[in-house]
Amino acid sequence: MRNGVYTEVSELVGKTLNKITRCADEELWFYTEDGEVYCMYHDQDCCESVFIEDICGDLDDLIGSPLVMAEEIYEDRDPLDGWEESYTWTFYKFATNKGYVTIRWYGSSNGYYSESVSFERLDEEALK
Template sequence: MASIETLLNKTLSSIEQVGNDELYFLTTEGDKFKMYHEQDCCESVWLEETIGDLEDLIGSPLLMAEEVIESPPESDNYESATWTFYKFATIKGYVTLRWVGESNGYYSETVDFCKVN
């Protein structure tokens, strides 16, 4: 596993979204990173919302790459939930990715990030 901060100061050449549960980040140096959730059993984790334009992250060094984890407001729809925000910025703009994880409380609701090449 890698930290999202690994992308700090790197320049992205592309971002590919696969469904609502995988993103691939390709750097100009040829490194490829995957953001996803390693499914275990009884949990669901998905990319709920993208605030901003992913194109703003292409072609300029990332000046911000951070992860913020919060508990969402209480709900009767799940026993346990986690919101994970990924905040990125270049000189062209800001993008926030909001991932949602829900489970019965016994399984991971986190987002995984790793280098894939």
């Protein structure tokens, strides 16, 4: 946890983003025009790997216009590597009147660890 409040990505619908930053393949930070900050991430543990596998679309299409769609979808697809005991594909779909973006996360583990992505609205103390 990043000293914020866990929330659903759908909380972004109707909000206008003024910046998105990416930290390697492990985090995305969303900044709204009204001063809110959201973080999409996974806290890695020893026997798991969760990362952004792909971003389809241009993140700049999400800047400057209200979001009309922000949703999380899980899909059953084949694993990236055939040896993985457990895996999860999580898709985050966003849209404005300028375009669509799908962020594809991939998580794998031995089956005893989390493969999920966290989404938090950060409080001001976390940002200092």
